[in-house]
Amino acid sequence: xQKVQQSPESLIVPEGAMTSLxxxxxxxxxxxxxxxxxxxxxxxxxLMSIFSNGEKEEGRFTIHxxxxxxxxxxxxxxxxxxxSALYLCAVKDxxxxxxxxxxxxRLKVIA
Amino acid sequence: EAAVTQSPRSKVxxxxxxxxxxxxxxxxxxxxxxxxxxxxxxxxxxxYSYVADSTEKGDIPDGYKASRPSQENFSLxxxxxxxxxxAVYFCASSDRGPSAETLYFxxxxxxxxx
Numbered sequence: 001x002q003k004v005q006q007s008p009e010s011l012i013v014p015e016g017a018m019t020s021l022x023x024x025x026x027x028x029x030x031x032x033x034x035x036x037x038x039x040x041x042x043x044x045x046x047l048m049s050i051f052s053n054g055e056k057e058e059g060r061f062t063i064h065x066x067x068x069x070x071x072x073x074x075x076x077x078x079x080x081x082x083x084s085a086l087y088l089c090a091v092k093d094x095x096x097x098x099x100x101x102x103x104x105x106r107l108k109v110i111a
Numbered sequence: 112e113a114a115v116t117q118s119p120r121s122k123v124x125x126x127x128x129x130x131x132x133x134x135x136x137x138x139x140x141x142x143x144x145x146x147x148x149x150x151x152x153x154x155x156x157x158x159y160s161y162v163a164d165s166t167e168k169g170d171i172p173d174g175y176k177a178s179r180p181s182q183e184n185f186s187l188x189x190x191x192x193x194x195x196x197x198a199v200y201f202c203a204s205s206d207r208g209p210s211a212e213t214l215y216f217x218x219x220x221x222x223x224x225x
Contacts, residue, residue, distance in 0.1 A: 032212045043201065043216040088153055092212060097142045097161060097205065098169065099214060103153040
C-alpha cells in the first residue's frame with residue numbers, strides 16, 4: 001500500500017524567504033504527484049502537479065520530482081503571509097484513481 | 112472552475128444514530144471521493160466511485176457506506192455513528208484521463224458525534 005510522508009510537520013519563515021516542503025512516497029510506479037494548499041477552514045485546492053522527473057515552475061512556486069529517490073518537493077520563492085496554510089502532497093496510485101495524501105506541513109509566514 | 116457542493120456544512124449527531132452526508136457535482140466528472148480529515152492525519156480516503164451505481168472501498172472504509180445513485184451525486188452513510196467518526200469530511204471529484212488528474216474538493220462537512 002502506498003505510503004506518503006511529509007516533512008517538516010510545521011514551519012515558520014519570515015516574509016520574503018524561500019520555503020521548501022518535502023514529500024516521500026513508497027511506490028516508484030506512481031504517476032501523478034501534486035501539492036494542494038488548504039487555508040484554515042477552507043477546502044484543499046490544487047496548487048501544482050507533475051507527472052515526470054524534473055522541475056516545473058509556476059510563478060513563485062516550483063515543484064521538483066525525483067522518482068528514483070521517491071521524493072518530490074515544493075519550493076516557494078519570496079514567501080508571503082498569504083501563503084500561510086496547510087500544504088498537502090498527493091500521489092496517485094498506478095492503475096486506478098486512488099489518491100493518497102501526506103499528513104501535511106503547516107506553514108506560517110510572518111511579516 | 113469545477114463545482115462540488117456538500118451538505119450539510121456541519122452536523123451534530125448522537126452516538127448510534129444514522130448520518131448521511133451528501134455531495135453534488137456539476138462538472139460531469141466520472142470520479143468522486145469521500146475523504147476524512149483529522150488533525151495530524153491529512154486526508155484519508157473512505158470510499159470512491161468511478162461510475163454511477165458502483166462504489167469502491169478506500170483505505171478506511173470500516174463504519175461507512177457509500178452510495179452513487181447518479182453521476183452527479185455521491186453520499187456517505189454512517190449507519191451507527193461513533194465518537195471516533197468526529198472529523199471533517201470532504202467530497203471531491205475528478206475527470207477521467209491522464210491529463211485530468213486534479214481533484215476538486217467541496218467545502219467540507221464538520222461532523223461532531225456526541
